[in-house]
Amino acid sequence: MRFWKRRSTPGPDVTSPDEAGPEAGGGVPTRAVEVTDTGDAQAHGGGTALTGYRGPAPEPAGPPPQGPVQVSRTGDATASTGGTAISGHVGELTVVQQTAPRERASWPHQVGVIPPRAQSFQHRPEAEQLRAAVDGGGTAVLCQVLTGTGGVGKTQLAADHARATWESGGADVLVWITASTRPAIVAGYAQAGTEVLGADPQDPEQAAKTFLAWLEPKPSTQPCRWLIVLDDLADPADLRGLWPPTNPSGRTLITTRRRDTTLTGPDRRLVTIGLFTPDEATTYLTTTLTAHHRHELAGQLTALAADLGHLPLALAQAAAYLTDTGTDCATYRQLLTDRARTLTDALPEPDALPDDHTTTAAAAWSLSIERADRLGPAGLARPMLQLAAMLDPNGIPAPVLTAPPALKYLTKHRTPGQHPSKRGRWRRRRRGPQVSMQDAADALRCLHRLSLIGHTPTTPHQAVRVHNLIQRTVRDTMPTNQHKQLARAAANALTDAWPQVERDTTLAGTLRANAEALTSQAEDTLWHPRAHPVLYRTGKSLGESGQVTAAINHFQHLADTAHDRLGPDHPETLTARHNLAFWRGEAGDVAGAMEAFAGLLADWERVRRPDHPSTLSARHNLAHWRGEAGDVAGAVEAFAGLLADRERVQGPDHPETLNARHNLARWRGEAGDVAGAMEAFAGLLADWERVQGPDHPGTLRARSLLARWRGEAGDVAGAMEAFAGLLADEERVLGPDHPETLTTRYNVAHWRGQAGDAAGAAEAFASLLADQRVLGPDHPHTLSARQNFAHWLGEAGDAAGAADAFAALLADRERVLGPDHPHTLETRNFLAFWQRRRADSTPNNDHS
Numbered sequence: 001m002r003f004w005k006r007r008s009t010p011g012p013d014v015t016s017p018d019e020a021g022p023e024a025g026g027g028v029p030t031r032a033v034e035v036t037d038t039g040d041a042q043a044h045g046g047g048t049a050l051t052g053y054r055g056p057a058p059e060p061a062g063p064p065p066q067g068p069v070q071v072s073r074t075g076d077a078t079a080s081t082g083g084t085a086i087s088g089h090v091g092e093l094t095v096v097q098q099t100a101p102r103e104r105a106s107w108p109h110q111v112g113v114i115p116p117r118a119q120s121f122q123h124r125p126e127a128e129q130l131r132a133a134v135d136g137g138g139t140a141v142l143c144q145v146l147t148g149t150g151g152v153g154k155t156q157l158a159a160d161h162a163r164a165t166w167e168s169g170g171a172d173v174l175v176w177i178t179a180s181t182r183p184a185i186v187a188g189y190a191q192a193g194t195e196v197l198g199a200d201p202q203d204p205e206q207a208a209k210t211f212l213a214w215l216e217p218k219p220s221t222q223p224c225r226w227l228i229v230l231d232d233l234a235d236p237a238d239l240r241g242l243w244p245p246t247n248p249s250g251r252t253l254i255t256t257r258r259r260d261t262t263l264t265g266p267d268r269r270l271v272t273i274g275l276f277t278p279d280e281a282t283t284y285l286t287t288t289l290t291a292h293h294r295h296e297l298a299g300q301l302t303a304l305a306a307d308l309g310h311l312p313l314a315l316a317q318a319a320a321y322l323t324d325t326g327t328d329c330a331t332y333r334q335l336l337t338d339r340a341r342t343l344t345d346a347l348p349e350p351d352a353l354p355d356d357h358t359t360t361a362a363a364a365w366s367l368s369i370e371r372a373d374r375l376g377p378a379g380l381a382r383p384m385l386q387l388a389a390m391l392d393p394n395g396i397p398a399p400v401l402t403a404p405p406a407l408k409y410l411t412k413h414r415t416p417g418q419h420p421s422k423r424g425r426w427r428r429r430r431r432g433p434q435v436s437m438q439d440a441a442d443a444l445r446c447l448h449r450l451s452l453i454g455h456t457p458t459t460p461h462q463a464v465r466v467h468n469l470i471q472r473t474v475r476d477t478m479p480t481n482q483h484k485q486l487a488r489a490a491a492n493a494l495t496d497a498w499p500q501v502e503r504d505t506t507l508a509g510t511l512r513a514n515a516e517a518l519t520s521q522a523e524d525t526l527w528h529p530r531a532h533p534v535l536y537r538t539g540k541s542l543g544e545s546g547q548v549t550a551a552i553n554h555f556q557h558l559a560d561t562a563h564d565r566l567g568p569d570h571p572e573t574l575t576a577r578h579n580l581a582f583w584r585g586e587a588g589d590v591a592g593a594m595e596a597f598a599g600l601l602a603d604w605e606r607v608r609r610p611d612h613p614s615t616l617s618a619r620h621n622l623a624h625w626r627g628e629a630g631d632v633a634g635a636v637e638a639f640a641g642l643l644a645d646r647e648r649v650q651g652p653d654h655p656e657t658l659n660a661r662h663n664l665a666r667w668r669g670e671a672g673d674v675a676g677a678m679e680a681f682a683g684l685l686a687d688w689e690r691v692q693g694p695d696h697p698g699t700l701r702a703r704s705l706l707a708r709w710r711g712e713a714g715d716v717a718g719a720m721e722a723f724a725g726l727l728a729d730e731e732r733v734l735g736p737d738h739p740e741t742l743t744t745r746y747n748v749a750h751w752r753g754q755a756g757d758a759a760g761a762a763e764a765f766a767s768l769l770a771d772q773r774v775l776g777p778d779h780p781h782t783l784s785a786r787q788n789f790a791h792w793l794g795e796a797g798d799a800a801g802a803a804d805a806f807a808a809l810l811a812d813r814e815r816v817l818g819p820d821h822p823h824t825l826e827t828r829n830f831l832a833f834w835q836r837r838r839a840d841s842t843p844n845n846d847h848s
Helices: 125-131 154-167 182-197 204-215 278-291 298-307 312-325 329-337 361-374 381-389 404-412 437-449 468-476 480-497 505-526 533-544 548-566 571-586 590-607 613-628 632-650 655-670 674-692 697-712 716-733 739-754 758-774 780-795 799-817 822-841
Strands: 033-036 041-043 048-050 069-072 077-079 084-089 094-099 109-111 143-147 173-178 226-233 250-256 268-272 417-420 426-429
Touching: 109 182, 125 143, 125 154, 125 268, 143 154, 154 173, 154 226, 154 250, 173 182, 182 204, 278 298, 278 312, 298 329, 312 329, 361 381, 361 437, 361 468, 381 404, 381 437, 381 468, 381 480, 404 437, 404 480, 480 505, 480 533, 505 533, 533 548, 533 571, 548 571, 571 590, 571 613, 590 613, 613 632, 613 655, 632 655, 655 674, 655 697, 674 697, 697 716, 697 739, 716 739, 739 758, 739 780, 758 780, 780 799, 780 822, 799 822
Parallel strands: 033 069, 041 077, 048 084, 109 173, 143 250, 143 268, 173 226, 226 250
Antiparallel strands: 077 084, 084 094, 417 426
């Protein structure tokens, strides 16, 4: 029981009845009211009692009296069970306030409301992890922090854990607090302090401190097993001074989108909650729709789950949309891909959200983006996420998002706000200073902290991952004009980050995936005013990686698009046709390549001039494929004429002039002039090294042809040595998986066999085939390597193995190239040869 007593004389607001004038109180008549001889008053059950009796107003129809009130000769006021009682009289003011202690709740006791279980709740492996009492090292887990992007189901997992703990009797006191703000956290602790300890609810801060102090371990008292759940923590800073204490009898569970380092520590375990697995997502959709008597094809549900990126929140809201609107799954998937609509159009109305959802997935992410944008460096998180929204959700190389074009976009589109001035003061400005690479990296960390992206700097090829629906949400909110600027900026950044020599095939594949993702979102923009270079770079990369069929399809699409958009004679159309013809030849369609380049040459000469670089390039390729088709003399003649024009137009040291010399020397060798070819390549190699340096691809190719003709001239040992040295340099410059490096390994193995080591050659080709996975099983180089492996296997004495290998190769040659292709016919002849050798070597063979 607490008493408060104060005596004072009447102040200016309290006057005696005699001092109150008729106009006191600002013109409203005031009258004295006297209250006397009241009885006793009691307060209990949290109520308030005030002794006294107020007499009737002097004039029933008049205004209420305003003036001094005198309370005297009152009875006692008594408080009990948490009530408050006040007694006293005015004049010589004597006030007595009495507050009785509140009753404490008995255990077990729950504070706050656990969210209800979602429809078709999926049991997930993370639930078992939450139930683990110790971590992998045997240390007790006292605090677990569930982190992940909005919509992955963190709250549902926490609620499931809390409910299971409560129902199993695993906690004496369970407290569920929605921790979106610091005042909300304090209020939750205060409520627990009031209910569990009987703390004064009129002082929330003190009640919260009292509760936290009570959670501290006390060896002299009976331990209380408690579980504190802090759901949806928006800012780790809100927990300063409010973390539940470390107590062996207590557990803390936090859900948050943040991944700040302050959330981890010796007694805290960070648990990343990811997406549903494909099976979990499909099962969820099936179960939810079946509960509403909806039945869809399993394949459609699996595809829809993939379209929604297996995000639990999106799946729930999509199921609600399908149920409420009666839309079938196939139609809904078309709705999702309709770029004329936003993601919000494919979600339920706010008043129809399932499972007590308070917001859509899109709205939840928008709030996270705003929070990320306020973190330092301020204003960069949003434009950085915009760049990421245009690229591959499965992995974006870090150099793309920190390339100069990306930094330029970030600088231009930095969110207006408070930015530091040169004098160190903060002032509002529309655009901050030039964004640096470090600023861009810090912006990525901000987005990672809010779980809007996954940023893993240790895997630079796929350093940034972002959910496809987050990308969709960001794109939906962008003005059309900014969307176009963004697409060009992303394309420029990709081109800038794309190495000229693709040493790393994994990086090359990731860049292609990003270019394809960008094209799928903004192909129209990439064709204005002309085809962006990234479109050609993607196709070239496909071909150089050995995916020649994909390269053909890519350039066929480019050629058709250019024809439709720009016309048949536009340089972009002719350039796309050039690339298409080249990769057709690389795929083995030599006749088709010759025909295509012949037509292209005529068009270039008509549209441009005979000496235009594009016209000369068409002549170069037509001569090359003429030689590949068997017209070696025609190839030599064509390259001799081309070389003269290259030297006249472009000069003797121009790379294209050197390429013409390269091809002229090669086809002279193919025509039988081996010595002339060797001499030509020796001089060419010196010029390549002088003009471009020793590591230039042209220099390396000249070394390769010089080594080859040395072997053809009979210097097998010299050829082997030259190819071995070239292989070391190509692995250093181009990388071990580059097609040119694999070709050199092919030559090393070939000349090893020519030197008499058939078994070693077979072994080398087997190893090469294992590493040629980057080229694909149908690439011409792969098929050629298989043919050489089979040949040297037979030469090493395994005629049966050679026959079997040639039989398998023939089937693939016929499938890929057709039955009448020269390579197919050659393989058929080899098969017949080794089948005869196998028959000759079979014991007791009957030759009759």
